[in-house]
Amino acid sequence: MVKLTNYAMLLPGLISCLIFLIIPLAMIVSMSISTYATTSVPGSAAGALTFENYVKFFTSPQTPTILFNTFGMAFLTCFMVFIFAYPMAYILNFKIKSSIVKNYTLWFLTVPFLIDWTIRTVAWIPILGESGIINYILMSLRITSRPLTELLFTRYTLMIIWLQTYVLFMMFPITLALGRIDPDLIAAAKVLKAPPWRVFYDIIFKLSLPGVVCGFIFVFVSILGDFVTPGLWAGGLQTMGLSIAWYSGHFVWPYAAALSTILLAIALVVLYILLKVVDIKKLIYE
Amino acid sequence: MSDKIVASKDLVKWYGKSVLALNKVTFEIDEGDFFVLIGPSGCGKSTLLKVMSGILDYDDGQLFIKGNEMKNVPPHKRDVSLMLETYALFPHMNVFNNVAFGLRMLGKDASEIQREVKESLELVGLGGFEKRSPLELSGGQRQRVALARALVIKPSVLLLDEPLSHVDYMLQRKLMEDLKTLHKKLGNTFVLTTHVQEHGLSLADTLMVMNTGVIEQIGKPDQIYSNPTTVFAARFVGDINLFSGEVTSRQGDTYFVKTEWGELKASSKGGPDMVGKKLAYGIRPKFIKVNDEAFSSANQFKSKFLGYYYFGDAVECLFEIVDGVTVKASLAPEVVSNLKLGESYVIGWNPADAKLIEKPSVVEGLNIEEVIYGK
């Protein structure tokens, strides 16, 4: 009897996945193999089955740039976010003894994260912009004679904004993983003559990898799909997300679908590789 | 202080602001000794091991290992190894890598590591287990891996925190034998903690009894057994019947001790005059005789036979002298077979076998009754 209730309880999750995840994805894939610029069901008169969308993408001269922008930036940013987030998670877990301080810090870190996305990115204008505070300070101190326009509307802008947006997302699973490390393991390593940096690397870091991978996956995927930030900030920088949004907005479904499928496929490949290396389930059960 | 392998003077350790785990602990350990720390849970023995290994730092006092002061010396610079109560095998490494860990940290080269790990695993009876994952092992196997891991780095002092606690009875006996053998073979100093007194008595070259952060007594097991200096030590090392009483007078070689329920006699040979002192009167179960043998004893009492526990070689019998006053006697099975439950028998013992212990405990502020009945 207990078994049955368990299966019943799995139904809501299963059904919502099927309807809202699997079917849309299936539809994208099927749409991607119908003729460019149609909105009809593939297989019908108007929507013949073809790979022309994929061909178009892979032969387009802009493709390498777009791919590089999208995935290159995503990797780079993930790495950067990781560099900033890991020490935070580490300090919170191991260096702060008082749980009051810990909770307050976590709280302070989380608040900005919940502010609406667009506003948060728009709020960078007075900081990075031509008449923003950084230029204001730099010019007052006469470090530069003219305002820096490179701060805004370049890929570096994107990285800074993404850093601020996602650092918490990376920090959170790492904190979770670090919190699950048995302190006795650290004590054992110390007694087995491991100097502090090896205690960190061999024990703490390695055991926190599931969290790192989890954070990496989330940030990576979020950046891949983010067309808002590049749209507002990157000037002419073209990413796949932007392309998809554009074609979608212009009702060129099949091409947009093809791009989506490619994006998804590459994301899945990256994920697969990561998960082979690190077992994420350790984060949750056992 | 300098020729003992481990020595401490007035060691103090606080947990937070309110818990004093080690209260001016002073002791010495001889090199090559099998040193056992016993005491009830919370007495500070685990804390002491952690302080000795360097995982915890101490707040006051001095700790010397091989003659060097250990304040601010981190664990990886001490010639001490520790096997934790929870074993703490690294889950992300197989058995080989777990055992090899310490050797790698010490910078040994690969072929040496191969050899030593293999040897160490065979020493604990786990030859061939190199590739296994700790998660696949049974509790006993995990313990052996932890032991191999701690031993392989050839520490001068090996600390073992409650190694006998999470192990079943048969395995306990075997483990005790194995530890004794290993100790003899390897010659390093072993320091072991346990809360079970029998383990202490069997294993120790030197025994140290602890109680809430202080040392009750240190000495050879048989010394503590025959001459406990405090009531607590008497209770904790070997079974004993204890009664609270006062020495009313002395006649010749005998003290007369008045207790709530009767007058007991004890030997007055040697030692200062105890007349007028309030103390604990102790008699070990093995010295109590029943019926014929009891008739010749100076201490004799009628009592009701309440029950018994069979321990194989000896039987622990419970006799009630007066309402609420029970005495444990250790008798041979043949004798017990002649006794009937609920019947009245005479029990007795020799005054010379009784012990008079004045000091309840090293812990301040306790009186005799509190220690006898276990506070």
Place this chain on the structure above:
Amino acid sequence: MPMKLGEIVARLYLAFMIALVWLPIAFMIMLSFKTGGSVSFPIQGLTLDWYVAKPKGYEYISYISVLYDSAFWEALQNSALVSAAVGATTCLIVTATALALRHRVVGRDALFYLILLGFIVPGVSLGLGHVVMYKQLNLEFTFWSAVAVDVVFTVPFGLVLMMARFDPDLMLYEQAASVLKASPVNVFRRVTMPLVKWEILTAGVLGFVLSWSELVRTSFVMKGTGVLATYIFNQMQINPVTPKWYAAGTIIASVSFVGLILVGYIMSRTAK
């Protein structure tokens, strides 16, 4: 109280990161009170106009104060409703799934990965998928379409969080209860639920909070004014940036603030 160098560096680093994360917000709040139509420095005067000034005849939306921007309030309302619905739905699905996944059911790993997939699919792909699905089935976008697309993403998040915070002894308590003759329903009512109620609440609030800021996925399936995120995004594409938008942001931020106090309160009640 003397601190070791390491401790000082650590605290400084945390302070720096907090500052980094707060920087835009701080500026946003500060500049929402600025006089003048641009958001650049220096600040010449302070005013509440961007919040509450009466509109003087027909003005561009960037210059209408928040109070009088009816589209803003409509979007806010939509956001509140959508997020509330997402929160509730997430709560239900996550609880049911998390509890069931503790046992070794057939396809346990598969379902777990499937749910996690919702987390992994890039927002654009998912959004597009939903659009295509609606078009093919000839359905209209409604309030629930936004909810649906957000739930795909909030459920895995909530699930991971919830399963990580479950008391490992929970199953033991349930077993103890059934040994004491409690029926499965009673076990659930009297043992399971009381013990996980805070986690459930957290999952709900998390769902709310995640969907509140969710833009990419939602933008595909909204129509009309949409939710706050899409409203502001659309406006920002075509209108100049004035302090009015910062005022709007500050208001939105305050709501999130309150939501977080709630979460913080819940978390502290179930501190582990």
